[in-house]
Amino acid sequence: QKEVEQNSGPLSVPEGAIASLNCTYSDRGSQSFFWYRQYSGKSPELIMFIYSNGDKEDGRFTAQLNKASQYVSLLIRDSQPSDSATYLCAVHNAGNMLTFGGGTRLMVKP
């Protein structure tokens, strides 16, 4: 069974700090990897996705992929209280099918 693992948290960081969110996956055939942010009572909002080994930056967000270690991470620089949410890691295996981790709850304290 394809699995995606995330630490459920909560991960607490002070405002302005770097938040580091991690995710591991079991299927070596996975093609691409997504990070979604979900506020309570809302639907997942796409932050970014990555499919090549290395880093991908978009504003304050950096996704890192290491296929050999089956590990993907999301760094949030200059964390803001508005970043407080649950962050979902998802692995794209086939078609339009995503396998999700359980999510990491991030709390950014002013």
Next chain:
Amino acid sequence: KAGVTQTPRYLIKTRGQQVTLSCSPISGHRSVSWYQQTPGQGLQFLFEYFSETQRNKGNFPGRFSGRQFSNSRSEMNVSTLELGDSALYLCASSLEGGSRRDTIYFGEGSWLTVV
């Protein structure tokens, strides 16, 4: 450019009834997938449609079904509702759904409560 549109947003049904949820993907997107999100199970894949054909299916009972129309709009149906079907049902769309470069976007979801 309009996003993924789901209707209805909120609904309450009684056990044993059936429900139909609708999804309009982003214009030009041909792949639509459905997910169920519950506090206990998280986000789980239900099924995916592409060009009116079911391409992938998750591990859900046959009470859950779906279809896609020629304009890529999709519906999902749950028959003989159970209390455990209470969840947020999410629709996601992507261009083709087969490329690793495809971006997958979610709609706002349909909140179903079964009483």
